[in-house]
Amino acid sequence: xxxxxxxxxxxxxxxxxxxxxxxxxxxxxxxxxxxxxxxxxxxxxxxxxxxxxxxxxxxxxxxxxxxxxxxxxxxxxxxxxxxxxxxxxxxxxxxxxxxxxxxxxxxxxxxxxxxxxxxxxxxxxxxxxxxxxxxxxxxxxxxxxxxxxxxxxxxxxxxxxxxxxxxxxxxxxxxxxxxxxxxxxxxxxxxxxxxxxxxxxxxxxxxxxxxxxxxxxxxxxxxxxxxxxxxxxxxxxxxxxxxxxxxxxxxxxxxxxxxxxxxxxxxxxxxxxxxxxxxxxxxxxxxxxxxxxxxxxxxxxxxxxxxxxxxxxxxxxxxxxxxxxxxxxxxxxxxxxxxxxxxxxxxxxxxxxxxxxxx
Amino acid sequence: xxxxxxxxxxxxxxxxxxxxxxxxxxxxxxxxxxxxxxxxxxxxxxxxxxxxxxxxxxxxxxxxxxxxxxxxxxxxxxxxxxxxxxxxxxxxxxxxxxxxxxxxxxxxxxxxxxxxxxxxxxxxxxxxxxxxxxxxxxxxxxxxxxxxxxxxxxxxxxxxxxxxxxxxxxxxxxxxxxxxxxxxxxxxxxxxxxxxxxxxxxxxxxxxxxxxxxxxxxxxxxxxxxxxxxxxxxxxxxxxxxxxxxxxxxxxxxxxxxxxxxxxxxxxxxxxxxxxxxxxxxxxxxxxxxxxxxxxxxxxxxxxxxxxxxxxxxxxxxxxxxxxxxxxxxxxxxxxxxxxxxxxxxxxxxxxxxx
Numbered sequence: 001x002x003x004x005x006x007x008x009x010x011x012x013x014x015x016x017x018x019x020x021x022x023x024x025x026x027x028x029x030x031x032x033x034x035x036x037x038x039x040x041x042x043x044x045x046x047x048x049x050x051x052x053x054x055x056x057x058x059x060x061x062x063x064x065x066x067x068x069x070x071x072x073x074x075x076x077x078x079x080x081x082x083x084x085x086x087x088x089x090x091x092x093x094x095x096x097x098x099x100x101x102x103x104x105x106x107x108x109x110x111x112x113x114x115x116x117x118x119x120x121x122x123x124x125x126x127x128x129x130x131x132x133x134x135x136x137x138x139x140x141x142x143x144x145x146x147x148x149x150x151x152x153x154x155x156x157x158x159x160x161x162x163x164x165x166x167x168x169x170x171x172x173x174x175x176x177x178x179x180x181x182x183x184x185x186x187x188x189x190x191x192x193x194x195x196x197x198x199x200x201x202x203x204x205x206x207x208x209x210x211x212x213x214x215x216x217x218x219x220x221x222x223x224x225x226x227x228x229x230x231x232x233x234x235x236x237x238x239x240x241x242x243x244x245x246x247x248x249x250x251x252x253x254x255x256x257x258x259x260x261x262x263x264x265x266x267x268x269x270x271x272x273x274x275x276x277x278x279x280x281x282x283x284x285x286x287x288x289x290x291x292x293x294x295x296x297x298x299x300x301x302x303x304x305x306x307x308x309x310x311x312x313x314x315x316x317x318x319x320x321x322x323x324x325x326x327x328x329x330x331x332x333x334x335x336x337x338x339x340x341x342x343x344x345x346x347x348x349x350x351x352x353x354x355x356x357x358x359x
Numbered sequence: 360x361x362x363x364x365x366x367x368x369x370x371x372x373x374x375x376x377x378x379x380x381x382x383x384x385x386x387x388x389x390x391x392x393x394x395x396x397x398x399x400x401x402x403x404x405x406x407x408x409x410x411x412x413x414x415x416x417x418x419x420x421x422x423x424x425x426x427x428x429x430x431x432x433x434x435x436x437x438x439x440x441x442x443x444x445x446x447x448x449x450x451x452x453x454x455x456x457x458x459x460x461x462x463x464x465x466x467x468x469x470x471x472x473x474x475x476x477x478x479x480x481x482x483x484x485x486x487x488x489x490x491x492x493x494x495x496x497x498x499x500x501x502x503x504x505x506x507x508x509x510x511x512x513x514x515x516x517x518x519x520x521x522x523x524x525x526x527x528x529x530x531x532x533x534x535x536x537x538x539x540x541x542x543x544x545x546x547x548x549x550x551x552x553x554x555x556x557x558x559x560x561x562x563x564x565x566x567x568x569x570x571x572x573x574x575x576x577x578x579x580x581x582x583x584x585x586x587x588x589x590x591x592x593x594x595x596x597x598x599x600x601x602x603x604x605x606x607x608x609x610x611x612x613x614x615x616x617x618x619x620x621x622x623x624x625x626x627x628x629x630x631x632x633x634x635x636x637x638x639x640x641x642x643x644x645x646x647x648x649x650x651x652x653x654x655x656x657x658x659x660x661x662x663x664x665x666x667x668x669x670x671x672x673x674x675x676x677x678x679x680x681x682x683x684x685x686x687x688x689x690x691x692x693x694x695x696x697x698x699x700x701x702x703x704x705x706x707x708x709x710x711x712x713x714x
Contacts, residue, residue, distance in 0.1 A: 018538055018542065032570055035571075036568045036572050107390060108379060108380070110390075124687050125649035128652060131663070299554070301554040301556040312556055316560075325565055329564065336554055337549070340551070
């Protein structure tokens with residue numbers, strides 16, 4: 001009895017019991033699974049990955065053909081997931097910056113607009129918003145023949161949204177040269193970069209390609225499917241509200257005295273912002289922003305609701321086609337765990353580096 | 360030397376509204392821009408109000424404008440799904456019960472073990488009411504449950520069962536025992552690293568394979584399990600913040616007084632830790648209410664699923680937009696209500712701790 005009262009002995013016993021319980025549960029599950037699989041005659045194993053997938057994927061960043069293997073179908077799904085994640089994060093950050101600054105505006109109209117936007121977006125489920133935009137994009141938009149043209153060259157139709165585009169090669173060259181110019185310049189970086197960008201486009205003779213109605217749909221330019229357009233619009237509008245709140249909180253967290261101190265030292269407002277305010281605000285902003293980005297990546301799985309073929313939809317299709325649920329779900333869970341855990345590790349490293357050293 | 364109290368700064372006279380809105384070029388530009396944006400949105404108002412069809416049948420709705428007549432016609436289907444119409448007083452009672460329980464739990468003064476027991480009893484009554492099969496009520500299988508009661512039950516059940524689990528996980532994560540700590544960290548990080556859809560798939564597709572074949576847990580039960588573990592992991596991280604903010608002194612003082620571990624947790628640690636994290640806790644509650652809508656993807660008919668099914672009726676001109684707006688309005692009322700309550704609660708806590 002006295003042994004049991006010793007905290008260390010008791011702790012040890014508790015841990016052994018817990019480990020044994022966990023092991024039992026795992027064994028029990030494994031046993032059940034084996035029995036269920038043999039009873040229902042479900043095939044297991046990873047050899048299906050090499051077989052041709054034989055189902056279509058409506059759109060993808062990576063090239064895909066139904067004759068490709070299941071493995072490649074997963075890779076294509078993952079590619080789409082990463083692509084829409086990157087676009088959503090970029091779009092939400094830009095819009096969120098606007099929302100956050102609007103919320104801090106001294107203009108009551110703009111401030112109210114920012115606050116109202118955040119309230120509405122944060123209190124509605126993302127999936128409802130996605131379905132709403134998808135319903136608008138498919139049911140409310142007209143057929144291609146009667147397309148709406150709100151801005152010249154931009155066409156809204158049931159079959160998707162069509163935008164004018166620049167030829168990809170020239171655009172890439174112009175962006176690259178513009179970035180190089182911005183990096184080389186010491187002053188007027190933004191203006192210089194844009195000037196070089198524009199000059200490259202004009203000198204290479206790039207012409208804007210406007211979509212044209214041919215037959216039942218538009219050709220040329222950039223065509224966005226209703227699924228893609230609804231997904232992007234919904235996820236960016238939703239995430240921007242959260243990003244806006246994070247940015248607003250970060251700027252508010254820097255004491256007002258920091259601005260005043262900067263001015264008292266004779267620094268310009270721009271220098272104060274860049275050298276004093278932003279570094280401190282970023283320290284507050286970056287951790288919640290990372291978890292927001294991570295949940296955005298996880299939120300892309302809601303694309304299932306509107307039928308955009310990201311990893312979740314591909315996994316769902318494969319399960320319906322092959323019945324290999326265990327393997328498919330393991331892939332889905334493994335991919336997201338890898339992304340989440342590696343970002344978490346990166347964040348811990350960053351936080352340790354950025355932490356204010358208290359002496 | 361005599362101390363002279365600092366005089367308060369003279370109050371600034373409020374600037375006239377026109378100066379605020381049009382004081383300089385930038386704010387004038389912003390004001391004009393915002394007003395322009397509002398004007399651009401006016402056609403939406405036309406669609407939603409002036410051209411809308413408020414009453415009538417499917418034929419009247421072909422005119423364009425919002426078809427609110429459809430919502431009027433299908434409100435029962437959206438709110439209660441395919442629950443047998445002659446039995447729909449039961450889900451109505453369930454909704455009223457949930458609202459009554461929520462109102463009864465609003466004031467922190469009533470938060471005690473008795474209230475928790477009352478909630479347990481109320482939920483049991485709700486489940487019996489929904490399921491029936493006793494006291495002369497017709498048995499309604501869970502596959503026929505739908506609409507708002509399912510949404511509310513999923514939220515209440517996942518948060519209610521997730522919370523005790525979250526307390527254990529959060530305490531486990533703080534534990535000195537490496538195995539306890541390891542298991543807690545693994546569960547929390549694993550669940551938080553996965554999208555909820557992934558967990559729902561596991562519950563809907565995989566769980567029947569992992570359990571003995573003679574166990575038949577229906578889909579709704581499995582969905583609740585997935586939502587519960589999801590809520591638990593997120594609540595545990597919130598609680599961890601409260602536990603870390605508490606300082607070691609409290610636990611050490613309790614140990615010094617010879618108070619046992621669980622008594623210390625119940626009477627000293629938890630009340631203080633929870634009070635510290637009320638804002639993020641209510642935030643998690645809002646997130647979970649919103650998350651219940653994902654169950655639609657695995658084929659459970661919550662309010663969103665019921666609305667989507669209702670809008671598919673070919674007799675009407677595909678009023679999906681109106682349906683989602685209606686469903687969104689209900690979600691907004693719930694979530695906004697929680698956030699208003701959270702602000703009120705926070706003010707009360709602040710007042711108390713400064714008194």
